[in-house]
Amino acid sequence: MTPATDFKAVLSSDELSHVERDLRFHPSQTTDPKVLNRSQIEQFNRDGFLKGLRVFTDEEIAGHRKYFDDLLAKVLAAGRDSYSISTAHLKYGKVYDLLTNPGIVALVRDILGENVIAWGSHYFCKMPRDGKPVAWHQDSSYWPLTPSKAVTVWLAIDDADQENACMRFISGSHHSGHLTFRPSSPEEHNVLNQTIENAEQYGPVVNDCLKAGEVSLHSDLLLHGSEANLSDRRRCGLTLRYCAADVRAGMDWNQKGIIVSGSDPTGHWTNPPRPTVD
Secondary structure (H helix, E strand, O other): OOEOOOOOOEOOOOOOOOOEOOOOOOOOOOOOOOOOOHHHHHHHHHHOEEEEEEOOOHHHHHHHHHHHHHHHHHHHHOOOOOOOOEOHHHOOHHHHHHHOOHHHHHHHHHHHOOOEEEEEEEEEEEOOOOOOOEEEEOHHHOOOEEOOOEEEEEEEOOOEOOOOOOEEEEOOHHHHOOEOOEEOOHHHOOOOOEEOOOHHHHOOEEEOOEOOOEEEEEEOOOOEEEOOOOOOOOEEEEEEEEEEOOOEEOOOHHHHOEEEEOOOOOOOOOOOOOOOOO
16 A cells, blocks of 8 residues: 555535645644644654643543543433543533643644644543454545644543553654555444554554553644554543644634634634533
């Protein structure tokens, strides 16, 4: 498999229906980071990720875990599964608070620059022995965004390690551009619906082991995934999605975007208010 570095996709929204997507990696241009250091900026540009960054104390993350436990119980009682709590910041005030948390935003701002939009939030909760992997994939394949200047923050709600199927990265794979994928088959039991085969050819595998309350950050072009959780322990992480304010969104995804740093000079993102629920 060869990288499709010349891949072009046309956004489907009316506003951007004739705009081709720029799916090249855009390195961080930050030279004077405020929270990270210069070597971490260099590492993100080189490897496509940072990991093991402490954001919340044990007591603070215990409170967030209790909130998620209660939310998950309601979702399961309604007949949905543990992966279904998506775009949660538009529904739940406490998730909005996590997405806009100043400590998390400060990390992202050091990567993306002053003007930052927060647009996504999704709990990836692997229940004990759920048997579902997340196949190797790139986030950019799922998102109608251009250019490719987006970062995911993965907040560990539970401890995540190899035993309970922590996330894994292919270090440096973001430099290969947008890669060809195939639809996943039902037999794979993939949580998502895309699979990139032979991913290990693009770089070494790195386990994203995190203690609850720690985060990792990764580029939208970085290959990542996770094994099935075969342990007796749950593994929950909250993915928080950010992009630079000059990124354009198709399919009305600009309706999800909150200005969390600086400004949105063109007014593309709608900046919805905090939900009143909880």
